[in-house]
Amino acid sequence: MDSKRLVVGISGASGVVYGIRLLEHLAERPDIETHLVVSRAAGLVIAHEANRPLGEIEGLADVAYRPDDLAAPIASGSFPTAGMVIAPCSIKTLSAVANSYAANLLRRAADVTLKERRRLVLLVRETPLHLGHLRLMAQASEIGATILPPIPAFYGHPHTIADLIDETLGRVLSHLGVENDLYTQWKG
Numbered sequence: 001m002d003s004k005r006l007v008v009g010i011s012g013a014s015g016v017v018y019g020i021r022l023l024e025h026l027a028e029r030p031d032i033e034t035h036l037v038v039s040r041a042a043g044l045v046i047a048h049e050a051n052r053p054l055g056e057i058e059g060l061a062d063v064a065y066r067p068d069d070l071a072a073p074i075a076s077g078s079f080p081t082a083g084m085v086i087a088p089c090s091i092k093t094l095s096a097v098a099n100s101y102a103a104n105l106l107r108r109a110a111d112v113t114l115k116e117r118r119r120l121v122l123l124v125r126e127t128p129l130h131l132g133h134l135r136l137m138a139q140a141s142e143i144g145a146t147i148l149p150p151i152p153a154f155y156g157h158p159h160t161i162a163d164l165i166d167e168t169l170g171r172v173l174s175h176l177g178v179e180n181d182l183y184t185q186w187k188g
Contacts, residue, residue, distance in 0.1 A: 002045040005081040006176060007074050007113065008061065009106045012041025013090035013125040016049050021162075022047045022087055022169050023060035024108070025182065032178065035074050035081070036061035037106045038133055039093070067104045083119030083176045084109060087169075088150070091126050091133055096134030098139040110145075120145045121175050146175055 006026065010019035026032045036058060038046070043054050045066075050057070050155050058064035065072040073079040086093060087105070093106065097120070102108035113120040126133060137147045148171065152164040170183025 002075050003031050004178065005033045005035060005079075006178070007035045007084035009043040009084060009086040009089075009093075009104040009109065009111050010036070010038045010046070010057075011086055011088060011090040011093040011106060012039050012045050013093075013114050014045065014049065015088035015123070015150060016042060016046050018087040018123055018125075018169065019167060020046070020050055020057055020060070020165040021165050022054075022080060022172065023057065023164075024187065025169060025173075025180075029178075034061040034063070036064045036066070037067055037072075037074065037109060039067050039090075039104065039106050041090070041092075065105055066132070067106055069105050070108055072105055072109075072183045075105060075119050077112050077116045080178060081113070082178075083121070083122070084113040085121040085172055085176065086110060087123040087172065088125035090121040090138070091124070094122060094124055094133075094140060097122065097145060098136045098143070100143075104179060114144045117144065119176050121148050122146065123148055123172065124149050125150060148175065153184070155186060166179075 095109040102111040166182045
């Protein structure tokens, strides 16, 4: 495999801009092959928050799958990938991941990522958090997921919302083993 395959999931939490912006960045990278799955709820959030047609978002990926397509390649551990990110990750999706409830392709791809010991990064997007949410995050972490809430860092002196989004996405890509210059590394 000459290019690195990454699975990108977008769930129905607020903050779909994280997944969309990630796809925009990765579309510029010929060394990265993206496989996208958007949950049904995310399609509604995209229409509301991004004011863009779902087809346009899917067009940013190399391959896009329907959320009910459990026969898709990303539903199998025999399809090699470098990992997966769910951006944003709703609490519903977090709960499914933490409990191995693979009822749709987004959740199944996450479960496959974990069972194959690949990197899974969850941009959990909820606030405030109650104890149930915190327990789900701990449970997901215990089975191998990285919990990376989209909390901005300010030491890079961001000037725009896009700067804040890119800072988080740079960290996501770093966790997935993808070199990038989207974020400022702390220099002390």
